[in-house]
Amino acid sequence: MTAQPRDVHRAIEAVARHSYGRLVAYLASRTGDVAGAEDALGDALVAALTRWSSDGVPSSPEAWLLTTARNRLIDRNRHHRVRERVHEGVYNAATVELLARGDDDPAQTETFPDDRLKLLFVCAHPAIDPTMHTPLMLQAVLGLDAAAIARAFVVAPTTMSQRLVRAKAKIRETGIAFEVPEADQLAERLDAVLNAVYAAFGSGWDAAPGADSVDVGLTEEAIWLARVLSERLPDEPEARGLLALMLHSHARHAARRGPDGRFIPLSEQNPALWDAASIAKAEHELAIAGAAGRPGRFQLEAAIQSVHAERARSGATDWNAIATLYEGLVRMAPTLGAHVGRAAAVAEVHGATAALRLLDDIGNEAATYQPYWAVRAHLLQRLGSTDEAATAFDRAVELATDPAVRSFLQRSRNARPH
Amino acid sequence: MQYALLVYETPEAFARRSHSSDNEQNLGAWRLYHRSLVEAGIYVAGDPLQVPEMGTTVRIKDGKRAIQDGPYAETKEQLAGFIILELPSLDAAIEWAARCPAAAIGAVEVRALAPDVKARTTFR
Numbered sequence: 001m002t003a004q005p006r007d008v009h010r011a012i013e014a015v016a017r018h019s020y021g022r023l024v025a026y027l028a029s030r031t032g033d034v035a036g037a038e039d040a041l042g043d044a045l046v047a048a049l050t051r052w053s054s055d056g057v058p059s060s061p062e063a064w065l066l067t068t069a070r071n072r073l074i075d076r077n078r079h080h081r082v083r084e085r086v087h088e089g090v091y092n093a094a095t096v097e098l099l100a101r102g103d104d105d106p107a108q109t110e111t112f113p114d115d116r117l118k119l120l121f122v123c124a125h126p127a128i129d130p131t132m133h134t135p136l137m138l139q140a141v142l143g144l145d146a147a148a149i150a151r152a153f154v155v156a157p158t159t160m161s162q163r164l165v166r167a168k169a170k171i172r173e174t175g176i177a178f179e180v181p182e183a184d185q186l187a188e189r190l191d192a193v194l195n196a197v198y199a200a201f202g203s204g205w206d207a208a209p210g211a212d213s214v215d216v217g218l219t220e221e222a223i224w225l226a227r228v229l230s231e232r233l234p235d236e237p238e239a240r241g242l243l244a245l246m247l248h249s250h251a252r253h254a255a256r257r258g259p260d261g262r263f264i265p266l267s268e269q270n271p272a273l274w275d276a277a278s279i280a281k282a283e284h285e286l287a288i289a290g291a292a293g294r295p296g297r298f299q300l301e302a303a304i305q306s307v308h309a310e311r312a313r314s315g316a317t318d319w320n321a322i323a324t325l326y327e328g329l330v331r332m333a334p335t336l337g338a339h340v341g342r343a344a345a346v347a348e349v350h351g352a353t354a355a356l357r358l359l360d361d362i363g364n365e366a367a368t369y370q371p372y373w374a375v376r377a378h379l380l381q382r383l384g385s386t387d388e389a390a391t392a393f394d395r396a397v398e399l400a401t402d403p404a405v406r407s408f409l410q411r412s413r414n415a416r417p418h
Numbered sequence: 419m420q421y422a423l424l425v426y427e428t429p430e431a432f433a434r435r436s437h438s439s440d441n442e443q444n445l446g447a448w449r450l451y452h453r454s455l456v457e458a459g460i461y462v463a464g465d466p467l468q469v470p471e472m473g474t475t476v477r478i479k480d481g482k483r484a485i486q487d488g489p490y491a492e493t494k495e496q497l498a499g500f501i502i503l504e505l506p507s508l509d510a511a512i513e514w515a516a517r518c519p520a521a522a523i524g525a526v527e528v529r530a531l532a533p534d535v536k537a538r539t540t541f542r
Contacts, residue, residue: 177507
């Protein structure tokens, strides 16, 4: 039975998109070697192209790929003499035994254990350079190539690819454990995983009009990772909180830009353009998270977005509620973003003077933080300090990376104070 | 896998070695730590080193020996000893490093041994 090349391609694409991370995680958690698992899976995908074209697409493409990749790993070991290149893809006898063992043969059972959670904890391991946590996840769990990751993080492709190779070598050579941390370490380790997933999302936040939205273009990938996390750790409310936060932000995607590409701040967005399904999903996740009674940074941030989303129903924004949530956030996670967001909310409740005082308290660390200058500029403008406002607008424009945000700020700068 | 825990200590900690009365608590902590390593069946080897000022650094430069008094790097915290452990993962090594008395006052660097390099560099 032969298969149409188009169907074979489609089948390979589907299984690669859906199962890549699970296959890498399964193999790597048995060998401790992410790079080796990726290579073997890559070989298996190439083999699938020819085999599936002549023999037809197997009933379980996932199991076929896993068996092929696993055999590839075992073969590679048999052919290696121990003396040469000991550290590249050569595993000890116990590892080979683990790979070859029939009793958990995934091809027999059609389903195989989902080890993606272990892989995520490895990618965000404290022994790995924190700036590589997100790129590792994107590659090992989602199969993104180094060039795409490099584009998102604005570095040269060769640089990104070298860093990925180095990070994976550290995982393999130092024997980083593929395991979910024990309870006493879980909270701390999970923080690193959540932060890395959030970094893939970029800062698509709407705390202030004219806050630069660093869109790394990986929104859907980040949401996928957060979904994996909250499925595998159903009792961790922060994982759901992160998912809810990202779904809320994603819901406003279409409303954030005008038809001419113009940047539209949250307060001027048309709620009819918000994605109601995405908001409903966010609310669902946040409700489950809240029921655990263990508030955290991401749940609070999601709750703030939830109050904003309420405008679709009520037509108004409850700034009192938002300011209260920011108070909690600043206490729990005093990031620059939280401080600036709080000032923007306080401006709506207690006026621009009170808000400006909060911004003054932040100090020097905000000097290069674009949202700080955007909020400051709007507050000064509201108070009629036109010259100071102009200086702050200029600074905000200078620091903005998004051209649409830049021209929005320039328009605001030249608008008459109201 | 075998891991080296490289123990780094401050000059103050080195100085305390020769004042046995101030050091009793520290020595007690080390004895307890060593005992737990042995009882866990993971202890392979280990030794403290003399003070860094006693170190001699040797290099060959332009075919000549350049011998320097003192340790390799002039840093505040200096290598004070090492412990070799047999453990399943880096995570386990980090766990044991965190329990080392020096982790609270100095630092403990975890480095996996390189048996592949050893195979190519040892006499057989």
